[in-house]
Amino acid sequence: MSLPRVGEERPQLVVTKEITLASPADPYLTLRALATYSACSVRWLRDRLADPHHPLPCYRLPGGKILVRRSEWDAWLASYRRLGDPHVERLVADVLDGLQRSSGQAEWRNRPKRDPPHA
Numbered sequence: 224m225s226l227p228r229v230g231e232e233r234p235q236l237v238v239t240k241e242i243t244l245a246s247p248a249d250p251y252l253t254l255r256a257l258a259t260y261s262a263c264s265v266r267w268l269r270d271r272l273a274d275p276h277h278p279l280p281c282y283r284l285p286g287g288k289i290l291v292r293r294s295e296w297d298a299w300l301a302s303y304r305r306l307g308d309p310h311v312e313r314l315v316a317d318v319l320d321g322l323q324r325s326s327g328q329a330e331w332r333n334r335p336k337r338d339p340p341h342a
Contacts, residue, residue: 251282251290261296277302 258265271279272289279299282290 249292249294251292252296254289254291257291257293257296260293261300 252260254265254268257263257268261268268279268291272281277299279291280295282292284290
């Protein structure tokens with residue numbers, strides 16, 4: 224009876240020399256393709272390319288073709304992400320504060336009247 228060799232039951236490492244993807248994981252998109260992906264118009268996207276404060280990153284090829292990498296679009300768009308609307312939250316807080324104050328005043332007005340202390 225022979226003993227199994229050390230490590231014989233472990234998975235074997237497989238080395239591949241090449242990986243072929245059916246579609247690139249992070250493609251470069253034309254403005255038309257980006258418009259389809261993002262549900263934004265090509266005109267709106269062109270305006271974002273020229274935005275002086277927060278321009279959409281792009282690649283301008285010789286001949287005028289413009290490409291945007293999908294991951295760069297996603298990152299650019301994520302910078303505009305907001306959770307909730309601060310104006311709505313402030314408005315709700317003001318309304319609730321007003322209700323609390325008015326209910327406190329109503330309780331004060333409707334409390335039973337006490338006779339003034341006799342001297």
